[in-house]
Amino acid sequence: MSVAAIFVLVITISLLTGLFFLHGVNTFLIKTIQEKIDITAYFTSDVLEQNILQVKDELIKDAPAIKSIEYVSKEDALKVFNEKHADNSVLSKALTEVGDNPFLPALNIRTSGDPAQYQEIANILNQPQFNDLIEKIDFSQKKDTIEKVFSITSIVNRFGLALAILLILVVILVVFNTIKLVIDASKDEIATQRLVGASSWFVRAPFVIEGALFGAISFVICFLIAGLTAYFLAPTLAIIMPGFNLFIYFLQNMLLIILIQLGGGVALGVVSSFIVIRKYLKA
Amino acid sequence: MIKFENVTKIYLPDVTVLDDVSFEIAEGEFVSIVGKSGAGKTTLIRMILGLETPTTGHVFFNGQDIAKIDSVELQKIRRRIGGIYQDYKLLPTKTVFENVAYIMEVNGRDNEEIEQEVPKVLEVIGLKDKTNNFPDQLSGGEQQRLAVARALVNYPDVIIADEPTGNLDPYNAYEVLSLLEKINKAGKTVILSTHDREMINKLGKRVITIENGKIIRDEAKGKFLI
Ligand SMILES: Nc1ncnc2c1ncn2[C@@H]1O[C@H](COP(=O)(O)OP(=O)(O)OP(=O)(O)O)[C@@H](O)[C@H]1O
Numbered sequence: 001m002s003v004a005a006i007f008v009l010v011i012t013i014s015l016l017t018g019l020f021f022l023h024g025v026n027t028f029l030i031k032t033i034q035e036k037i038d039i040t041a042y043f044t045s046d047v048l049e050q051n052i053l054q055v056k057d058e059l060i061k062d063a064p065a066i067k068s069i070e071y072v073s074k075e076d077a078l079k080v081f082n083e084k085h086a087d088n089s090v091l092s093k094a095l096t097e098v099g100d101n102p103f104l105p106a107l108n109i110r111t112s113g114d115p116a117q118y119q120e121i122a123n124i125l126n127q128p129q130f131n132d133l134i135e136k137i138d139f140s141q142k143k144d145t146i147e148k149v150f151s152i153t154s155i156v157n158r159f160g161l162a163l164a165i166l167l168i169l170v171v172i173l174v175v176f177n178t179i180k181l182v183i184d185a186s187k188d189e190i191a192t193q194r195l196v197g198a199s200s201w202f203v204r205a206p207f208v209i210e211g212a213l214f215g216a217i218s219f220v221i222c223f224l225i226a227g228l229t230a231y232f233l234a235p236t237l238a239i240i241m242p243g244f245n246l247f248i249y250f251l252q253n254m255l256l257i258i259l260i261q262l263g264g265g266v267a268l269g270v271v272s273s274f275i276v277i278r279k280y281l282k283a
Numbered sequence: 284m285i286k287f288e289n290v291t292k293i294y295l296p297d298v299t300v301l302d303d304v305s306f307e308i309a310e311g312e313f314v315s316i317v318g319k320s321g322a323g324k325t326t327l328i329r330m331i332l333g334l335e336t337p338t339t340g341h342v343f344f345n346g347q348d349i350a351k352i353d354s355v356e357l358q359k360i361r362r363r364i365g366g367i368y369q370d371y372k373l374l375p376t377k378t379v380f381e382n383v384a385y386i387m388e389v390n391g392r393d394n395e396e397i398e399q400e401v402p403k404v405l406e407v408i409g410l411k412d413k414t415n416n417f418p419d420q421l422s423g424g425e426q427q428r429l430a431v432a433r434a435l436v437n438y439p440d441v442i443i444a445d446e447p448t449g450n451l452d453p454y455n456a457y458e459v460l461s462l463l464e465k466i467n468k469a470g471k472t473v474i475l476s477t478h479d480r481e482m483i484n485k486l487g488k489r490v491i492t493i494e495n496g497k498i499i500r501d502e503a504k505g506k507f508l509i
């Protein structure tokens with residue numbers, strides 16, 4: 001019977017931990033996507049550097065949430081291109097044939113990835129006084145993808161949370177009923193304890209302690225399961241998501257995980273015992 | 284100390300066990316309640332302990348209506364009562380020692396006292412060499428004696444004994460009865476329910492006789508007359 005209670009507790013806590021891991025994966029993915037998002041504003045070929053820096057200042061002033069903004073001159077762009085394609089003779093030849101530097105000066109704007117911020121930056125760049133300076137803004141194509149990614153993650157987040165809450169409610173009910181079975185076995189004993197004058201707390205204490213103990217034992221089991229899972233799953237996950245190490249995530253968040261597992265387990269055990277006992281104390 | 288006021292108890296659907304019963308037991312009295320099997324002795328005792336509520340009427344303990352007080356107060360009253368029950372009501376998962384110790388813990392006695400008192404009581408009641416047995420490893424009479432030990436160990440203000448000698452041989456029955464008399468001499472109230480004619484007649488104390496749900500006799504130096 002106690003084994004059943006611990007087993008159900010282990011499942012509940014593991015579920016909680018799994019959700020926590022999922023949260024880690026999720027945050028990592030969003031961060032990766034956000035880091036890849038930027039806007040490039042290309043200026044007309046003959047714009048003065050001074051004017052471009054003016055636009056830059058304006059952006060920094062009016063859209064303070066911008067992560068970074070970098071000015072790339074025509075010359076810089078050419079240099080980058082040449083370095084990148086140094087061993088590609090066809091391309092370099094084509095470039096020399098053009099004669100002039102075909103690149104446009106640009107501002108690389110890196111944002112936090114929030115679509116709202118996108119709109120803000122677009123509004124600033126589309127002001128009439130910049131119309132003559134800016135040749136084109138490279139973001140409209142990306143914008144859709146980004147918005148899609150955002151809506152997907154937010155749907156996943158919301159759906160996941162709803163599912164998690166539902167699952168946890170179901171499992172709490174199962175935990176509750178399992179502990180109820182454990183305590184039901186002591187029904188007559190509780191009645192006798194009451195008959196000889198034991199106070200509520202005197203009767204309750206051993207059961208509540210037992211509940212806490214179930215929670216604590218479940219914690220130890222779950223902690224081991226979580227650690228081993230993270231350790232063995234980490235290499236596989238790293239292939240799918242380069243740069244993400246589940247085991248390191250586990251180590252970095254160990255305190256929080258302990259808190260979730262121990263807190264969740266003990267709280268579940270104690271609260272269930274408490275509620276079940278209440279019924280018998282009334283009698 | 285204990286007062287029944289026009290108490291009627293009807294078990295659903297229609298078993299009338301007690302019918303408009305009134306009587307009072309003063310502090311320090313020794314009262315026997317007699318009656319045929321099924322007369323309602325156990326029911327009456329259960330009402331003093333708040334295990335049954337009267338269908339109509341009131342049961343008072345020191346002026347408090349048992350049916351109306353909250354559970355904290357009820358537990359306080361139960362701690363002042365040492366009960367010996369017909370079905371013993373022992374704790375099956377605890378040893379003989381622990382069964383007696385438990386009731387001392389309930390009353391907030393400290394470990395030192397418990398270590399001292401429990402062996403003494405078990406010695407008196409003749410269960411010393413069964414100290415570490417569980418109730419289901421005891422004979423019926425031994426279980427009954429354990430119930431007696433448990434009821435006496437806290438020197439409660441009131442002893443309520445429902446057939447405390449039903450399972451005992453004459454020698455042990457006599458021992459238990461003299462224990463009850465001794466406690467009564469020390470000023471405690473004793474309520475005894477029994478079938479045992481000889482016992483009642485030897486006692487020479489107040490006897491309440493119940494028949495067909497009514498008190499048909501209540502005499503200060505009563506005899507068993509059914
Ligand atoms: N919970 C109950 N529901 C219905 N009837 C009950 C209940 N408890 C007791 N009775 C009935 O009430 C009557 C009195 O029972 P009680 O146990 O008080 O008798 P008693 O005087 O203690 O008998 P005995 O000497 O055999 O112990 C009996 O007829 C019994 O069948």
Ligand SMILES: [Mg+2]
Binds near residue numbers: 324325
């Ligand atoms: Mg009876």
